[in-house]
Amino acid sequence: xxxxxSSATLMSAVTAFLNREARLxxxxxxxxxxxxxxxxxxxxxxxNGANIDPEREMSIIYDNRSRIALRVRxxxxxxxxxxxxxxxxxxxxxxxxLMDEQPGGDIAVASNSLIFESSLRDDTLWAARNxxxxxxxxxxxxxxxxxxxxxxxxKAIYTLSFLV
Amino acid sequence: MNVVRRMVQWNELIHPDRVHGxxxxxxxxxxxxxxxxxxxxxxxxxxxxxxxxxNDYVVKSIGPQSVIMTRDEQxxxxxxxxxxxxxxxxxxxxERGNARSFTCPFxxxxxxxxxxxxxxxxxxxxxxxxxMELALGRVTRVESYRGFxxxxxxxxxxxxxxxxxxxxxxxxxxxxxxxxxxxxITAGFLKHRVKANWKxxxxxxxxxxxxxxxxxxxxxxxxxxxxxxxxxxxxxxTRDYGNGHTEIDLRPEFRKRDLPMSWFGTSEERLPDYxxxxxxxxxxxxxxxxxxDGTPHVMIFPNLFIAEIQMFVIQPLGVDDSVQHVxxxxxxxxxxxxxxxxxxxMGSVGPAGFLLADDSEMYERCHRGVLARNPEWVFLGRGExxxxxxxxxxxxxxxxxxVPSRGIWAHYRKLMETA
Ligand code: FES
Ligand SMILES: [Fe+2]
Numbered sequence: 001x002x003x004x005x006s007s008a009t010l011m012s013a014v015t016a017f018l019n020r021e022a023r024l025x026x027x028x029x030x031x032x033x034x035x036x037x038x039x040x041x042x043x044x045x046x047x048n049g050a051n052i053d054p055e056r057e058m059s060i061i062y063d064n065r066s067r068i069a070l071r072v073r074x075x076x077x078x079x080x081x082x083x084x085x086x087x088x089x090x091x092x093x094x095x096x097x098l099m100d101e102q103p104g105g106d107i108a109v110a111s112n113s114l115i116f117e118s119s120l121r122d123d124t125l126w127a128a129r130n131x132x133x134x135x136x137x138x139x140x141x142x143x144x145x146x147x148x149x150x151x152x153x154x155k156a157i158y159t160l161s162f163l164v
Numbered sequence: 165m166n167v168v169r170r171m172v173q174w175n176e177l178i179h180p181d182r183v184h185g186x187x188x189x190x191x192x193x194x195x196x197x198x199x200x201x202x203x204x205x206x207x208x209x210x211x212x213x214x215x216x217x218x219n220d221y222v223v224k225s226i227g228p229q230s231v232i233m234t235r236d237e238q239x240x241x242x243x244x245x246x247x248x249x250x251x252x253x254x255x256x257x258x259e260r261g262n263a264r265s266f267t268c269p270f271x272x273x274x275x276x277x278x279x280x281x282x283x284x285x286x287x288x289x290x291x292x293x294x295x296m297e298l299a300l301g302r303v304t305r306v307e308s309y310r311g312f313x314x315x316x317x318x319x320x321x322x323x324x325x326x327x328x329x330x331x332x333x334x335x336x337x338x339x340x341x342x343x344x345x346x347x348x349i350t351a352g353f354l355k356h357r358v359k360a361n362w363k364x365x366x367x368x369x370x371x372x373x374x375x376x377x378x379x380x381x382x383x384x385x386x387x388x389x390x391x392x393x394x395x396x397x398x399x400x401x402t403r404d405y406g407n408g409h410t411e412i413d414l415r416p417e418f419r420k421r422d423l424p425m426s427w428f429g430t431s432e433e434r435l436p437d438y439x440x441x442x443x444x445x446x447x448x449x450x451x452x453x454x455x456x457d458g459t460p461h462v463m464i465f466p467n468l469f470i471a472e473i474q475m476f477v478i479q480p481l482g483v484d485d486s487v488q489h490v491x492x493x494x495x496x497x498x499x500x501x502x503x504x505x506x507x508x509x510m511g512s513v514g515p516a517g518f519l520l521a522d523d524s525e526m527y528e529r530c531h532r533g534v535l536a537r538n539p540e541w542v543f544l545g546r547g548e549x550x551x552x553x554x555x556x557x558x559x560x561x562x563x564x565x566x567v568p569s570r571g572i573w574a575h576y577r578k579l580m581e582t583a
Contacts, residue, residue, distance in 0.1 A: 077385060
């Protein structure tokens with residue numbers, strides 16, 4: 001158990017991390033966002049519920065670290081037409097909570113996010129529950145795992161080509 | 165019956181090398197398509213492997229209509245309309261499950277999973293009523309081909325086999341990719357919605373002209389062999405099977421490479437278990453041929469697209485509102501291949517897919533584009549002068565030619581003209 005002070009310190013570091021991640025995503029700073037990942041990072045956006053088995057069932061995104069890099073490289077070409085022009089984005093991150101500690105010492109964090117996307121198609125509102133495993137690497141926090149559960153992931157959804 | 169049908173002169177809107185933009189945007193044309201295509205011809209609904217056990221069900225659709233595909237106690241597959249025969253409430257609100265019967269939440273009428281009305285709540289008041297008349301509605305004809313279940317609302321018309329015609333062979337080609345000769349649909353669907361007319365999706369599936377441009381961002385950063393298949397120097401073909409079915413036939417390119425599993429960007433060495441099972445099932449020579457030729461890239465009109473490693477089902481909801489339901493193909497007896505198929509499929513399709521996000525962007529922009537009044541036409545003439553026929557008499561062209569679109573529109577015109 002963390003003492004009250006150390007958990008407050010951790011909370012503020014985590015909050016700063018999540019806010020920074022949100023800004024990098026909203027501002028299409030793809031490479032800086034990629035640097036937030038650990039080398040074994042997993043980026044998961046399930047479909048059809050929160051708890052499907054991504055090794056057996058289809059997910060909207062189920063990227064290992066090299067596929068995260070590929071996703072970023074595709075965005076960087078400037079020819080990923082669904083992001084040319086780029087979506088205008090702003091997201092609110094809230095309800096940040098430290099969750100039970102993970103084996104191996106990763107910090108488990110959960111939050112909610114509400115994302116406003118304005119694109120050529122239309123304006124779209126996305127809402128999600130996010131779960132993270134964060135890790136201290138060389139004094140900085142990094143993401144080892146990010147799961148984004150869209151509240152409407154069981155329905156037909158429009159193209160989601162920004163970093164969610 | 166339909167006013168629109170009498171008013172529209174289809175031959176004025178559909179020419180061999182161009183179609184009128186209003187065909188994609190006019191609401192009354194969309195309504196006429198529901199009647200003449202979606203509620204009349206054979207439409208793909210689901211796969212038998214989605215309801216493997218007695219009493220399994222899964223909710224599917226035909227156009228905007230919700231259809232429950234059930235396997236009843238006898239093992240028969242039924243296509244029931246999700247509409248209570250009392251006051252119309254939807255009787256099934258879960259996407260899948262196992263149930264002997266469906267009880268309507270409104271007044272508790274209960275229907276067996278073969279559609280029969282088995283009980284009313286407070287049965288007094290129904291003296292003399294014939295329950296048989298109050299069964300759930302059914303899709304009029306149901307037939308399946310190698311596990312693929314199709315439905316038609318028309319009492320008569322061509323059989324499914326007749327409708328599939330030459331394209332049936334592409335499904336044969338697909339299932340033999342399994343050492344046990346069966347496709348399984350078990351990975352769940354991604355549902356990707358687009359603000360575009362369904363025919364833009366239909367045409368895009370066998371448009372071999374666009375990949376070099378639309379998918380340049382991913383071909384450039386992933387070392388993919390796909391790009392070359394769609395280049396100017398490719399020997400791959402487009403084919404029009406008639407009845408609206410179209411194909412991009414990549415076999416000439418794969419045969420040139422002469423490497424088993426190259427169609428999937430892998431090799432026998434990386435799938436030793438699969439390769440061994442294929443040889444045991446088909447013999448060395450046939451297994452090698454199958455593993456070189458790969459799976460088809462075929463669009464079965466109007467809504468089933470088999471795209472080598474994945475399957476799409478196109479659903480029109482409105483004139484400018486469509487859903488692409490997509491899942492990884494899984495082959496019975498091929499666990500090592502199936503894992504890769506799922507991973508690749510998740511990467512490439514669905515709302516965040518490396519390929520489909522850009523395709524979908526194109527349909528949506530086309531849809532907004534054709535709302536412009538001038539020029540009025542969509543041009544489909546690429547390769548018209550160099551079309552030829554293959555040994556079976558089907559029209560073929562270069563992989564970048566618009567043979568498929570011309571085939572689709574010729575069939576569409578026939579369906580819309582013959583009410
Ligand atoms: S509407 Fe179904 S029982 Fe009344
Ligand atoms: Fe494409």
